[in-house]
Amino acid sequence: MAKNVKKLTLANKLAKRGDIIKPTEIIIRQNRADNVRDIEDLVGVSSRAAGSINSVYFSPVQTRKQRLLNGESIRKTTMKVEPLSPARVVPKKNKKDDQMVTRVQMGSATVVKCKELPDAVDSPVTVNNVKMEVKPQRKQEENTQEAQRDSDSYSEVQAPHPLWINHLENIRIMRNSRSAPVDTMGCHRCADLKADPKTQRFQNLVALMLSSQTKDQTTYEAMNRLKDRSLTPLKVKEMPVTELENLLHPVSFYKNKAKYLKLTVEILIDKYDSDIPNNVKELVALPGVGPKMAHICMAVAWNKITGIGVDVHVHRLSNRLGWVPKPTKEPEQTRVALEKWLPFSLWSEVNHLFVGFGQTICTPVKPNCVECLNKDICPSAHFKIKK
Structure with missing residues (x-):
């Protein structure tokens, strides 16, 4: 062939x-x-x-x-x-063949069929991603609208610093993004929630008395030791002073505070039926209770706003931000200056905001101005940069 x-x-x-x-x-x-x-x-x-x-x-x-x-x-x-089908499937030998594509030979024509994928809208992963992207944007828009409403409602406030509302809104944002010791161990967290209302009010007062010049962690631990011994006016009255001092240590000035507590419970038992006074004037009259403690106690124990609770943090931040007409030396002077112009609706908020902000960012020594949102509008930050 x-x-x-x-x-x-x-x-x-x-x-x-x-x-x-x-x-x-x-x-x-x-x-x-x-x-x-x-x-x-x-x-x-x-x-x-x-x-x-x-x-x-x-x-x-x-x-x-x-x-x-x-x-x-x-x-x-x-x-x-x-x-059996009249169509003949001819797999194409291609090293780079996409796994998502199937080629079917129909006579002289080649039909490319793609694998079906779940709809992106119905995909739970995609939907969650969309939600996660939309929620922060909505929250930012809500914060912006709230700040605009505050700015409009407080436009006539004669504040020492013209950008005080911007200071406040930035501090709110920073406080929401970072927790502080006051949030979990502040005086409002020290009372036993299972106790009766009268006992809870007494424990609120005791926590405030111990908190003076003392960190929240130390106060919180001392309160737990006292509550383990059933913290009531009668128990404190019956407790020897040396035992009370041991329970309070290492709270600052624990010996003086133990003495003040012994005197205070005597007054509460005799005059207020083991309860605490429901007004600032009588609270300040108790041994070891100052104006700051009295105003905070009224807000926490009696749910009444009688004034701004100014501690060392509120005092320091008010001077740094220029919220006082002139520098003040004492927290009480700062309280009087703030109450003259700060709207009453903000009195209950400013203490909690400033204390947490002072504990985390605007600390007494070496404040973290780099992370502060107020670094461009804070008088103290500008002064620090110029130096």
């Missing part, structure tokens, strides 16, 4: 004879020898009617001749019910 003459393959033979293979039915292959066919059997199917129920269209891996040469008998094959 000449070299240039190609040997006709089985597919070419079928094509010359005009036979078209159109599988249109479901073939059930059972364990029957007469149903087993080899590739050679396909040559004879052209004489049968196309689509006949006796037509069999499949190709074993090996031809009949190959199996006979290997000494194998005709094997019985069991095949599950399969639907």
Whole structure:
């Protein structure tokens, strides 16, 4: 045979004879020898009617001749019910083939089918991400609107510093983003919530008396030791002074405060039926109770706003921010100056804001002006930079 003459393959033979293979039915292959066919059997199917129920269209891996040469008998094959399709799937061998794409050969055309993905809107991950992105934006818009309302309502306030409302709003933002010891261990957190209201008010007063020039952590621990011994006016009265001093240590001036507590409980038992006074004048008259303690006690124990509680933090920040017409030397002077111009609606808020801000950022020594949002509008920060 000449070299240039190609040997006709089985597919070419079928094509010359005009036979078209159109599988249109479901073939059930059972364990029957007469149903087993080899590739050679396909040559004879052209004489049968196309689509006949006796037509069999499949190709074993090996031809009949190959199996006979290997000494194998005709094997019985069991095949599950399969639907046959006229389409022929031709996988494209491409090393960089995308796993998300399937290519189907339909005659001379190639159809590309992409895998279906869950809708991005219905995806919980995407929805959560969208929510997480929208919520801070909404919160920022709400804060901006609230600041605008405050600015409009306080526009007529004659404050020592023209940007005082900006100072206040920035401190609110910083306090919301960072917790301070006063938030969890302040005097308003020291009372036993399971005790009766009268006992809770007494414990609020005791915590305020111990807090003078003492860190909140130290006050909180001392209050826990006292509550373990059942902190009531009667228990403190019956307790020896040396034992009381040991429970208060290491609170600042713990010996003086132990003495003040012993005198105070005597007055409360005799004059107020083991309760505390419900006005500033009588609270200040108690041993060891100053104006700052009295105003805070009225707010915490009696839920009444009678004045601004000015401690060392409020005193320091008010002078640094220029919230007083002229520098003040004592917290009481700062309180009087603030109450002359600060709107009454802010009196209950300013103490908690300033104390936490003074504990975390605007500290007494080496304030962290770099992280402060008021660094560009704070008189003390500008003065510090110029130096």
